[in-house]
Amino acid sequence: MNARYPKFERREDDAAEGGCGVVGLASEVPVAGRHLFASLEQMRNRGNGKGGGVALVGLDPRQFGVDSRTLSESYLYAVAYLDSSYRESVEESCIHPNFHVDHIHEMPALETWQRDLTALDTQPPEVVCYFVRPREEQVDLFISRSLDVAIDPNDREAAKQEFVFQTTHSLNVEFYAKDGRTDAFVLSHGRDMLILKIVGYAEDVIRYYRLEDTTAHVWIGHHRYPTRGRVTHPGGAHPFGQGIDCALVHNGDFSNYVAVKDYLAQRGMEPLFFTDTEVGALAFDLHRRVYGYKMEHVIESLAPTSELDYVMLPEDKQEVYSAIQRTHIHGSPDGPWFFIIAQSEGPIHRLIGITDTSMLRPQVFAYQRGEVGIAFCGSEKQVIDAVLESLATEDKRFWRRADEYWNARGGSYTDGGAFLFDIRPTESGGKELVMTNKFGGVVDTHPSGDYDLVLSDDDTPLELSGMPVEDAYLAVLEALPHMDWPQARATLESIEADASENGREWSWGLLTLLLDRRYDIGYLRRSLWLDLVESSLIRTVSSATHSPCDHFVGQRTLGHHP
Template identity: 45%
Template sequence: MSYENRDMVDKILASRGRLPRREVPDSKLSEEGGCGVTGFIASVPVRGRHIFTPSVQMHNRGNGKGGGIAAVGLSPQDLGVTQDVLDSHYLLQIALLDPKSRPEVESFGISPFLDVHKAERIPTLDDFREIEGLEIRPPDVWRYFVRVKQDALDRFAGENGLESMAPRKVEDEYIYRNSFRINQEFYASLGEQRAFVLSHGRNILILKIVGYAEQVGQYYLLDDFRAHGWIAHQRYPTKGRVWHPGGAHPFIGLNEALVHNGDFANYHAVREYLAQHNIFPQFLTDTEVSVLLFDLWSRTFGYPVEYIIEAMAPTTEHDFDLLPPDKQRIYRRIQSGHINSSPDGPWFFIIARNNPEENYFQLMGITDTSMLRPQVFALQEGEVQIGLICSEKQAIDATLQSLAAEDSRFCPIADKYWNARGGSATDGGSFIFTVADAGRGDGSKQLVCTNKFGEVVRTPDNQRHFKSSLDLSTQASTEGVSSAVEDGLAAADLSGLKDYCRRSLPHWSFASLMRLCQELEVRASSSDDLKSKAIEVLTYLNDRLISTGGKKRSSVLLAVRDSLSRIFSASPGLDESAGGIYRHIDWSTRDTLRPPRDGEGLLVVNARGFPPEGEECDARLIVRAYELGWKRFICYDYTGQRFCGCGLGPNSQGVRIDAYGSSGDYLASGMDGLEIIVHGNAQDQVGQIMKQGKLVVYGDVGQTFMYGAKGGETFVLGNAAGRPLVNAVGRPRVVINGTCLDYLAESFMAGDPLNGGGFVIMNGIEFDKDGNVLEQAMPYPGSNLFSLASGGAIYMRDPYHRVVEAQLNGGVFADLGPADWELILPYLEENERLFGISIERDLLTVKGERKGYQDVYRKVQAITLAVLAGAKPRSEH
C-alpha cells in the first residue's frame, strides 16, 4: 500500500476504535467442527430451489441447529426495484428476533441517517410449522434499500478525517459501522438479543435460521428467487440448545458472504490481531473473525485477492522454494506481517462476493495449507457456464441434476472436477469463479475460472453439450451403428465392439451415440447374456478416458450412464416371477430381500433414496444380502451414500460390487477379501484399514485414501487428494496413475516390498481430451513424501528427476533393480488391462523414445532413522 493509503488506513482504523462497544467474552461461544458447505455461481441467474437438493444431501454434515444461505447477483424483478437501485443501494437485511423491536431499530439505526428507497418485511410462509422438522420460528426479516443521507455522510467524513477518501468508500465504511452500532445496541453476544443485521452489502443478501439450510429457502419463499451465485451452509454447533440463528453462517463482510467448514486453533490470536486494528467480533465464531479478516485485508488495506489468499493460507516448504524470486519476496513480507493472524487448523472457506466498482460477482473457495477439510471444485462450460464448490462431489452432482432438470443448457455432469492443493505453488489452494459482463453488448455475462495466481482453468474447446431437442432427426446416419452392435454382440469376445466404439466415438454425432445406447438397451432386454454384454460395453465407454471428438465428455457420460441406469432398473424385482441372474432392489422394495434362488446371482441395487448411513442404509442392505448368499452386486444411482462394501467381515473373497454414480465416503473401508469397482470418482476415507481384496477406481479418490491399510490391491485411474496411505502397514499394493496433493505414505510401515511388503506405484500421468496419455507437470507436487516411513517403497515415474531430495522427509532415492521391476511389472500389466495405459507406449516411452525401466521409474525407500530405532534418551526428571 502506498503512503497516502496508509494514512487513510490508519485514520479508518483509529476512528473505528471510537465506536462504543460492550465487553464480550474473548472465547468462542460454541465449538463447531466441520460442516457442509456448498456453493455455485452461473453466468445466468438461477432459482433458489437448486441449492436445496445439495443442502438436503448434506444433512449428515450438519445437525439442524443452524442453516444459512447467501445469494449474490440478484434479480431486480424479484426484489421489486430497478436494476439501478439494486446496483447503487445497500441491501440492508435485519433479523428481528423480537418482532416488536422494529420501530426502535429503525429510529436508532435507519431513519435518522439513511434514505430508504424501499422497506418491506420479506415474505414468508404463514406458519413455520408447515416445514417438517423446523422447531424454532425463524426471525422476521426486514429488507431496506438504503443510501446514506448526504449530511450524515459529510459529518461522518469530517469527524473521522476521511474527507479525501472516495465518497463511495466513505459510504461503505458508514454502512459497515452503522450495522456494528445496530448489533451492539440490539444484539451483542450474551446481551439482550433482539435484532441483528444479516447483511448490508450491495446486490448480495444473507438469510439464516435455526434449522437446515434448505428450510431457509422454504420459509422465506426463495424457490423462484433468482441469483447468479448461491452458497449454503449446514452448521454443526456442538451446543445443544440454540434459540436464534445469530451464530449460523454465512457471515457478511461488506459485499462478501463467507461460509466455513472447520475450526480454528488460534481463534484467540486472530481476535487479538483484529483488536489491534480496532475490529471487535460480536457473534463469537470462527466464521465471523474470518470474514472480518477478509474485509480488513480487502476493503481497508486494498489487497488484491492473491495476497489475501496468501495471508490466509501461506505458501510453505518446497512450494515456497518453487515460487519465482519476486513472488517469494512479496510472500515473505505478507507472511511476516500476517502469520499470527492466519487461521490455523482445519478450515475451508467459500466466499460469495460482489464487486460493484468493477462490476463482477465472484465465488471463491480457499483451503488451508494443510488441506484438512474436504473440498471439490467443478466447472461446466457451454452455452451457459457454472462453477461449483462443495464439501462433497455428490453435492455438486445434485446441484447440476437439479439445474439440468429445469434448464437443458445445464448438464447433470460437470466437465471437470478437481481439488485444490492448499498453500501450493501450483494453484495456491484456491479457485475463483468470476462472472462479469461478456462484452457482447446485450448484458449477458460470462464466467471465468482462475486459480490464486490468475491462471485460467478451462475445459476443452470446440466441444458441445448434448441437447435433447437437436440431433435425433438424423436417423439415417446412424444405420451403421445398428449392424455393428448386432455383429459385435454376436462375437464371443467384446473387444471388437469396444474397439469399434472407441474408434467411432470421436466422429459420431450425439444421434449416433444415442442410437448405440438404444440398440444396446433393446438387446439387453432379450437375454441375460446380451444384458451383461451391453453393460460391459457401456461401462467401457463410461470408464475409459477415450476421445469424444466434438462432444463434451460430460454429455457422453450422461447418455451412457442414463442408458446403464435404464438397463439396471429393467431387471426384475425379487418378488417378480422371472428367470435369469439379475434381480433388482431399491428403497421402495427393500423389504423383499431374500436369499438368491436357482440361477439368480446378481443383485442390482438402486441406491437412490437410501439414507447415507444408519441401519437402513444401502451398505447394510448389501451386508444382509451377502449373509443371505448374494455375491455379486451392481449398485447404481448413488447420491453420496456411505460405507459401500463395509461390514462384510473377513474372507469375503468372491464378492464383487460394481458402484455407479456418486459413491460416498468410507467406501471399501475395512474390506477384507472382496472386490469393488468404482465406475467414477471415489470420495474421502476410501479403503481405510483395508486388509485384502481388490479395489479399482475409474477416476480420482479423495482425502485420506487407504489410511491404516493392511493390504489389498488398488488401482486408481486418476489422482488421490491429500494424505493417501498414511500409516499403512503390511502389504498394500497400490497403483495411482495420477499424483497426490501431499503427504503421500506418511509413516508408511509396509515391510520390505521385495519380501512380501507393500508399495505404491505413482505414474504422474493424465489424459488429454483425445485420450492420449500426457505427463503431469510434476510427478509429485507435494512437499512431503514418505515422511517418517519405516518400510515399503514408492515407485515413481519420474524420467526427468523432477522430484527432489527436499520433498523426501525420511525417505531416500534408491537404485531400482531388476527385482523391483519384476515386482511391479504384474501390477502395471493389470493397470494396462484395466485402464488401457500401455507400459510400452505410454509409460516407458518418454518424448517419443522408448526407455529402459530404470531410466523412467525411481524408487523411494525408507532409511533407518535414529529417532525411530532404539529407545529414546531418558527424559529429564
C-alpha cells in the same frame, strides 16, 4: 474502527465439534433457489440442524420490487428481527437517521412452517430488506469524528463503506450483543446481494423464506456443525456478511481463534457472534476493503505460502509474500478450513474458493461449459452433481456431469490453491464466466468436444449384438472417435434394447466399461457422453424391478420368495 464500542464476553457453553457442508455456484444465467434442494439435503449429515444459511449475489430487481439502478447502487440492508416489536426502535435509532431509504422489502415467510418444516424447532426471524444510501451529512460527521486512520478521508466511496460497516456494528451491539439482548441483528449490508440464515438446515431457509423461484447468478448454501459459538441462535449460522459486499462460509475450525480475535482487536475490529467464521469474514474485509489489497495478497494473508511452494515462487513474489507474512501471520487462520466467498464487485458477481495449506477439509471445484457456463465449489462432488441434475431436468442447456472436477492444493506455487469465478457483463448485454487462480492467471473453461445433441436421420447404431462384452467394448472404442451425436445416442439405445436379447448382465458390463474407463471419444464432449452412458445404465438397472430376469435377486412377483 469499532474498538470504541462497549466490550462484553460470551460464554462458550454451547460449543460442539464437527464438520460443515458447503456448496457454491456461479452461473452465466440466473439460477432459482429450488435447484439447491437436493444438494443441501444430501449434506444433512454434515450439519446438525442448529445453523443453516444461504447467500445470493446477482439478484433479479423485480423480485424485490426495485429497479436495476436501485439494486446496484443502494445497500441491501437486511435486518433479522427475532423480536418484531423492536423493528420500530431499530428503524428510528439506526436506519432512518443514517440512511435514505429507497425501498423496503419484507421477506415472505411460510406460514405453515410448523407443519411443513418438521426439522425446525425455532421459528426463523422476520427479515426486512432496506434498500438504503448513506446520508451525506452523516458521512461528513463520521469522517470528522470517527473515521479510522486506515481509510483515506478523501476517498468518499471508502468512507461511505466504512460508515455502513460502523452503523451495522453499532446496531448489532445495541440490539444483539449488549446485555445478551439478541432482539435483532444485521444479516448483510452489501449491494446486489442477500444473506438469510436460521437455526435449522440450509434447505429450510429456502423453503421458509419462499426462495424456490428467487433467482441469483451466485449462490452459497451452508450447513453448520458448530465448533464455536452459540448453536441455538441464527446469528451464529453461516454465511457471515460482516464485510461490505461479500458473504463468507467455511468448513473447518480455527485453532488460533483467540489470536485472530486479538489481531482484529488491534486493528479496531471486534467480533460479536463468537464464531471462527466471523473472524475469518472480518479478516477478509479488513485486508480487501480497508487495506485495499488485491485479491492475490488477500488470499496470501489468509493462507500463507510455505516450504517448497514458497521456494518455487519467483523472487519478486517471495519478497512481497514475506512482507505480508511478517505483518499478518498472527492473524492468519490456523487449522483445517475451506472458505467459499460470494462477492458483489460492481457489475461483477463473484464466487471464490480458498483452500488452506493443511488441506484437511474436503473441497471440490468444477465447471461445465455448454450454451451457458456454470462453476462450482463444494464439500463433495455429489452435491455439485445434484445441482446439475436438478438444472438438467428443467433446462436442456445443462447436463448432469461437469466438464472438469479437481481438488485444489492449498498454497500451491502453480495456482495458489484458490480460484475465482467471475460472472462478468458482456457488450451484448449477457454474462460471461471467467475463472482465474490466485495469481490472476485465466483458467480455460472452454473444453473441446461438441455438446449440441442435434437430431439427424443418419442415426444408425453400431452393430454389437452377439459379441462378448470385451469385444463389444473394443468395437465401440474403435468407432466412437468417428461418430456424431445421433449415431452415438443410437448406439446407447441399442445397448439398452439388447438387454432383453443378450441379458442385462451384458448391457451392464458394457455400459460399466464405457463409464469407468478412459478412451478417445473424438468430436464428442466427454462429460455429456458419460452423462448419457450413466443414464442408460440407470434405466437398464431400474428395469430389473418391473421386469425381472433370471439373475434378479429379489421378490419378482407378490408372494415370490427369492
